[in-house]
Amino acid sequence: MAGAAVLGRLGPLRWRLAEVVEVVPETPSAATIVLDVPDWPGHRAGQHADVRLTAEDGYQAQRSYSIASAPEDPRLALTVERLENGEVSPFLVDELRAGDRIELRGPIGGYFVWEANGGPLRLLAGGSGVVPLMAMLRHREATRSEAPATLLYSARSLGEVLYRDELERLGAAGAGLRVSYTLTRERPPGWSGYDRRIDGDMLGEVFGPVDPAATAFVCGPTSFVEAAADALVALGHDPARVKTERFGPTGG
């Protein structure tokens, strides 16, 4: 019932018990957790959810994870990167199994979101900062949006790149999506992409002239996000159209 869905979306945040449908390894250090969430009110591309774990002695730990799935996907997917010494992510990536249940609340966020009619996309990802941007690209594909999109994805090595096969498919000729990589630490032999931290020259080459209708979404570690956002503004992008989301150690 549409009315119920609307009420659900506007209702206060509450914890729901979500059931793990499957855990899909993405890289040696990251996995996608596919969940069945009862009464999930739906989400917008770019939003996140909070996950809460409770130990037998009652100790609780809570973390935020970006939603990777498109709003059109009936199941909710979170991609989680394992942080060494993390309290929550090693459990989610290594221990969680289909049929397990975890507490989850969301969707959360109203700023770092993109709607399919929201104009051209300039996406900048640092490491697992690609996750909410992937939700935008999946939303773009699910709605057959013709908004041109460009993704610049900075990772330490090719082995750490998330969703590589899917990005290749989404970026196939004629799809209106261009994907560029920069690998900052380790390159495979014959690598022809970028091999350094992002800078103004790179952003100028990848994104071309400033398009006043475009919105840039930048997500990654704080140092990456601030360098990228500053460089975009220096190139002439309207600061109000450069949206940022910083990941931090609390992601553990």
Place this chain on the structure above:
Amino acid sequence: MDADDLRLDGNSLGGLLGELFGREMTAALGTCASCGAVGEVATLVVYAHAPGTVGRCRACGAVLLRVVRAERRMWVDLRGLRSLQLEPLGEEP
């Protein structure tokens, strides 16, 4: 990890403010009582690893909000915010 990476932003306040206000708050526009800068709550500079959560103005660094949770109580200090502007419920984009 750089020391800089301990600095988050107001996107991370979504769950906490959702609990406090019962609605999405990160797209709300806050006005800094110190310098008058206006920006979305999502753009605040946030330190969440302290005993409480602190949100600072991105323009001048003044403390705009503090939330401390202890002993089954929450303390909320918003005195650094002159105002919050937000869409009435049901009229969000």
